[in-house]
Amino acid sequence: MNTSDYIKLEDQYGAHNYRPLDVVLDRGEGIWVYDTDGNKYLDCLSAYSAVNQGHCHPRIIQALIDQAQRLTLTSRAFRNDKLGQLYQMLHRLTGYDMTLPMNTGAEAVETAIKVARKWGYRVKEVASNRAEIIVCNGNFHGRTTTIVGFSSERQYKEDFGPFAPGFVNIPYGDSGALEAAITPNTVAFLVEPIQGEGGVMVPPHGYLKKVQQICHKHNILLMADEIQTGLGRTGALFACDHEGVRPDVMIIGKALSGGVYPVSAVLASKEILGLFQPGDHGSTFGGNPLGAAVAMEALAVLTEDGLINNAHELGEYFQERLTEIPSPYVKEVRGKGMLIGVELKPEAGGARRFCEALQDRGILCKETRQHVIRFAPPLVITRQEIDWALEHITIVLNMD
């Protein structure tokens, strides 16, 4: 089979809910991925930051193999010897009292919504079924029907209603709008410290700090969705750390498993996550020993190999050098650490053709929204590799 055979198979038998670049990958190692013709590419997407530790990291793969040969799934009807150890590791790393493990990011966001509502009724004493959660325009929190119901993207929700009530949208980066939207029924504010899917939107400095003050003042939970920004991507363990902000509820996923296996989690205090009683919530696969073993190794790699610091130092370098590229098309370069967006002017004709040109030169990027190219390579990248990429990016940002 060749490239077009694989593409035909996907297109014939699979739902067309994505529009991937026409590159068929069959191998990955570190920052590099290889297509079925043997071409090599620098992965500048990292599976939306799930592969922060690099593709097929040997330590994480070994942890997967070792655990897969012992025990993979017990369900939470029984205990397993790995889950408690993962809880302890997350506690030591983050300081949060408790963890609730799930699989995908969307499930962790759903879990956070449930615990916020329960906290609202049991602790804040909001009247039954009246809880409101404030969210931001431009958000991306996943694809369940509840979550897309409060998206501001037409395509994410069109034809998928009716939607769950209880969400209030406000502009992103505007702390005044948050304070104005709070009512006695508000239980939580759900926010991304940087909107990744929204086009790498970085809020004004001080926004998160202000938001935290407002949440405390009005007794509402600050819930950070750090599924994409967390675990080193922005050059800190959490993007909220840049402002010294500690959300009441922290939502993580993606890089929690180094892209090897779906593992997500909600972290919070005992006062919050302790509200869940047996039977309140669950997941057959959530907290399974295979996922727990993989997540522990993925976290160990992240901290022991200095990846967070690498994201900070080389991310800053990458962003500075991108800013210096003379180009008729670039409107703005923005981001934090190794999460960088290059926004193109409308006359550039959309980011897609630039991503395709980069593909021809051995760099895989994906447009986010219509006009933004996101550069988010695995955090194991070196300065020399960034320099190599910059040469090609410079050429592509100056093509006709």
Ligand SMILES: *Cc1c(COP(=O)(O)O)cnc(C)c1O
């Ligand atoms: C990817 C992502 C999600 C959803 O995660 P899935 O694993 O795809 O369900 C939620 N929030 C943010 C910020 C994300 O980037």
